[in-house]
Amino acid sequence: MAVFLAWWWPSAKPLQAFDQNGDRFFCQVASVTDGDTLRCADGTRVRLHAVAARESDEGCSPGHPCPSASGAAATAALRELAGGQGLQCMRTGTSYNRVTAICSNEAGVEINCAMVQSGNAVIWERYNSERPICQR
Template identity: 40%
Template sequence: MTSARRWASVAAMLFALLLAATVIPDGQVFACTPTRVWDGDGPIWCREGMHVRLAGIAAREMDGSCRPGQPCPEASALAARDALVNLLGGAQGRTSTGHILVDGPTMRCLSTGNARGNRTGAWCAAPSFGDLSCAMIRTGTVLRWDRYAHGRCRSR
């Protein structure tokens, strides 16, 4: 491999790592076009490079457990994931790692900051479903997490 090709390969790898590690600062508005989903509260992979953890809600983990100290919905992790996928337009396939591929509408999101690791916590909305966290609560597959909901998604 020539040094120019090696450099191009290294540069491409560094760019990919930079995109994968993008965390949007608290209070910033950003666009997210969903491309894949892991579970009912995220992360949602965005075409723009970030991974979004939906703010103000809690879903079961994919192994069926609930993390200590967070609300634990009765619905299964698969039911919550499938509800999120359906809100985002339906499944378009699956990756070898189990992520569900989606081709969702571009959402307008408001960051709540780092949500552990390389995830951005965010409130996201699109005209087709409104606030995504609130829409997920309405599916009955996730619970409102009062500690992080900050008055949003209250029942009428």
């Protein structure tokens, strides 16, 4: 396994050294649920922090921001950014039995921000004001 260092990790440590009980954790992506949710190989469900994408059924939940991109396009974009990769993630909280997090892929791309920049998701201002994404 290659060693990847995320921009927020202060010292050179291999992926296995991530503290699974702290704010920072490693996620080997097993599947992508939709444009803002994925599942890690260890079973952890991760909801991308401060990002809103359409649901798989193409709808948007009441009170949630609703991007113009389709749910299928958002899911495909997240698969391209994260599918099968090892992600470096920073926990920001929880939402419906999922960990909310800001994650970077193996190329060092913050996937939360990349989803917004691609037009497949929008920033959810309510959560972005608490801990902003796209800070590099």
